[in-house]
Amino acid sequence: MHSIPGRRLIMALFLIFLLLPIYWLVNMSFKTNAEIVSTMTLWPHTPTLQHYKRIFTDESWYSGYINSLEYVVLNTIISISVALPAAYAFSRYRFLGDKHLFFWLLSNRMAPAAVYALPFFNLYSAIGLFDTPWAVALAHCIFNVPLAVWILEGFVSGVPREIDETAFLDGYSFPRFFIKILVPLIASGIGVAAFFCFMFSWVELLLARTLTSVQAKPIAAIMTRTVSAAGMDWGLLAAAGVLTIIPGALVIWFVRNYIARGFALGRV
Amino acid sequence: MDKTVNQKAWFLVLPVFLVVAFSAVIPLMTVVNYSMQDTFGNNQFFWNGVGWFKELLDPSTDLGGRFLASLGRNLLFSAIILAIEVPLGIVVALSMPREGWSVAACLVILALPLLIPWNVVGTIWQIFGRPDIGLLGYVLNHLGFDYNYVSNDVDAWVTVIVMDVWHWTSLVALLCYAGLKSIPDAYYQAAQIDGASRWAVFKAIQLPKMNRVLLIAVLLRFMDSFMIYTEPFVVTGGGPGNSTTFVSIELVKIALGQFDLGKAAALSLVYNLIILIVCWVFYTVMTNAGTDRPAKEGVA
Numbered sequence: 186m187h188s189i190p191g192r193r194l195i196m197a198l199f200l201i202f203l204l205l206p207i208y209w210l211v212n213m214s215f216k217t218n219a220e221i222v223s224t225m226t227l228w229p230h231t232p233t234l235q236h237y238k239r240i241f242t243d244e245s246w247y248s249g250y251i252n253s254l255e256y257v258v259l260n261t262i263i264s265i266s267v268a269l270p271a272a273y274a275f276s277r278y279r280f281l282g283d284k285h286l287f288f289w290l291l292s293n294r295m296a297p298a299a300v301y302a303l304p305f306f307n308l309y310s311a312i313g314l315f316d317t318p319w320a321v322a323l324a325h326c327i328f329n330v331p332l333a334v335w336i337l338e339g340f341v342s343g344v345p346r347e348i349d350e351t352a353f354l355d356g357y358s359f360p361r362f363f364i365k366i367l368v369p370l371i372a373s374g375i376g377v378a379a380f381f382c383f384m385f386s387w388v389e390l391l392l393a394r395t396l397t398s399v400q401a402k403p404i405a406a407i408m409t410r411t412v413s414a415a416g417m418d419w420g421l422l423a424a425a426g427v428l429t430i431i432p433g434a435l436v437i438w439f440v441r442n443y444i445a446r447g448f449a450l451g452r453v
Numbered sequence: 454m455d456k457t458v459n460q461k462a463w464f465l466v467l468p469v470f471l472v473v474a475f476s477a478v479i480p481l482m483t484v485v486n487y488s489m490q491d492t493f494g495n496n497q498f499f500w501n502g503v504g505w506f507k508e509l510l511d512p513s514t515d516l517g518g519r520f521l522a523s524l525g526r527n528l529l530f531s532a533i534i535l536a537i538e539v540p541l542g543i544v545v546a547l548s549m550p551r552e553g554w555s556v557a558a559c560l561v562i563l564a565l566p567l568l569i570p571w572n573v574v575g576t577i578w579q580i581f582g583r584p585d586i587g588l589l590g591y592v593l594n595h596l597g598f599d600y601n602y603v604s605n606d607v608d609a610w611v612t613v614i615v616m617d618v619w620h621w622t623s624l625v626a627l628l629c630y631a632g633l634k635s636i637p638d639a640y641y642q643a644a645q646i647d648g649a650s651r652w653a654v655f656k657a658i659q660l661p662k663m664n665r666v667l668l669i670a671v672l673l674r675f676m677d678s679f680m681i682y683t684e685p686f687v688v689t690g691g692g693p694g695n696s697t698t699f700v701s702i703e704l705v706k707i708a709l710g711q712f713d714l715g716k717a718a719a720l721s722l723v724y725n726l727i728i729l730i731v732c733w734v735f736y737t738v739m740t741n742a743g744t745d746r747p748a749k750e751g752v753a
Contacts, residue, residue: 190651192547192548192549192550193548193550195544195545195548196545196548196549196550196559199545199548199622200559200562200563202619203562203563203565203566203619203623204562205581205588206577206578206581206589206619207565207566207577209577209580209581209587209588210576210577210580210581213580213586221586222585222586225586225591227588263472266468267468267469267472268469270465270466270468270469271465271466271468271469273465274462274463274465274466275466277456277457277459277462278456278457278458278459278462279456279457279458279459279462280458280459280460280461280462280463280466281460281463283462284740286466286470288732288733288736289473290469290473291732291736292728292729292732292733293473293477295676295680295728295732296477296680296725296728297679297680297682297700297701297704297724297725297728298680298682298701299680299682299700299701299702299704299705299708299721299724300484300704300721300724300725301476301477301480302705302708302709303484303708303709303714303717304479304480304481304483304484305476305480307480307483308479308480308483323472323475323476324476326472326473326476327473327476327477330469330472330473331473334469384567384568387568387570388567388568388569388570388571389570389571390570390571390572390683391682391683391705395709404570405570405571405572405573408572408573408576409572419580419586422576422580423576423580426573426576426577429569429570429573430565430568430569430573432568433565433567433568433569434561434565434568436568437560437561437564437565437568438561441557441560441561441564442557444560444564444627
């Protein structure tokens with residue numbers, strides 16, 4: 186009863202539509218540049234690993250991945266740890282200006298990164314964090330913290346308040362209750378929120394590129410180098426692209442059962 | 454849920470408040486400051502009052518013309534992708550398999566485009582659409598279409614729109630799927646007993662249940678398409694000419710390209726204001742839609 190006629194066909198077509206461009210990228214990453222430019226081949230006829238090899242042996246390439254992962258992980262940790270108590274507060278209590286604060290947070294999730302690029306550049310240069318993973322991690326908080334609060338609030342609201350009250354009656358102090366009881370109860374919610382922080386920090390480029398120059402340059406920015414090189418190193422570009430898809434794909438696999446609910450921001 | 458009034462809750466919110474204030478309020482102050490001034494380099498600034506804002510909203514000036522044109526293009530773009538992605542997302546959500554391993558497989562593949570860095574999304578389509586080395590461009594040209602997104606306005610638009618549909622329809626589909634999953638089987642059984650048609654089930658059961666998530670989907674898609682930057686920038690660079698220059702691209706051009714801080718700041722503020730208003734409308738609608746439901750369903 187859920188479904189519609191021809192659903193298998195629709196789904197299959199849509200999945201093919203999603204996978205085809207990705208397949209093309211993977212396909213190109215295994216071709217030699219000569220093959221890419223000279224002929225149109227649906228699969229690599231002379232498969233090569235040279236592009237991957239170059240990325241894994243050239244420090245200026247693989248350090249980009251490390252830089253990216255560094256600020257993404259930092260950002261996820263900061264976002265989740267500040268968002269948890271706030272999510273609890275929004276879910277359980279009414280306080281002065283709560284609705285306004287919630288809206289203000291939401292509006293920051295929607296703020297265009299382009300508006301903040303220049304002021305962030307000034308701000309982080311002034312406090313000496315420019316070109317460090319911290320600058321990007323903090324900058325990404327502007328959209329990830331509100332998002333994490335939003336998702337976690339949904340999950341905390343799913344926990345019956347009787348549990349809080351029982352715990353307090355049993356003599357749990359607030360911090361102990363929080364860590365021993367609440368956090369395990371919403372573990373899946375924390376996983377989902379962490380997934381989203383990871384995701385949005387991982388895919389963002391404008392701020393990450395503006396706030397770094399050499400030391401903390403993200404992989405996504407390093408990729409643009411192939412464009413200016415003599416001609417266009419398509420194979421290398423494709424291989425670098427494929428490698429940026431892998432962390433995301435791995436993370437999705439872990440949260441696959443919660444993904445739908447997570448995208449509804451814990452509010453279904 | 455009845456919440457207790459407790460002002461101490463502010464202590465729990467304080468870390469979030471500080472972090473977001475640090476990364477939102479301070480930069481915004483800088484923007485406000487710049488928007489009132491003019492600079493001739495050398496860090497010398499001159500008071501310009503509301504001059505930039507006047508220029509911005511007057512289409513006869515260079516700045517105003519560029520801003521309003523990019524705003525128009527951006528609104529058109531948002532309208533088109535919403536018109537495609539929302540119905541398509543609903544159809545895909547309704548087409549999800551019911552159980553078994555294929556559910557997980559479909560979910561993972563659906564989510565895949567969402568996890569790809571935005572410039573890589575651009576790169577994928579840049580390669581995919583090229584007439585010489587890309588499958589799409591190659592096939593289209595061999596079918597007799599003169600497709601080239603670098604030189605033709607319409608082709609550039611089509612590419613950017615198809616790319617966005619590819620990138621974000623999954624989000625709408627996943628949201629709708631989450632909404633559909635929350636419908637108890639009893640509803641469907643009741644509909645079956647009543648002999649309701651497929652369309653009636655959709656209209657009377659599924660659509661109302663998806664209302665809330667659809668609202669979130671429309672909000673997120675509108676906002677994200679309204680501030681789209683990286684993907685079209687990588688694919689078309691805003692061209693050919695200015696045909697795919699959206700507001701964010703125009704803003705970055707002015708701010709980081711020309712270092713016209715005053716103009717860029719004024720544009721930023723107006724841009725932010727539009728977003729804030731739209732956001733507020735959605736928020737009001739959303740919270741009102743939430744109050745007429747008894748309690749939140751589903752537990753973590």
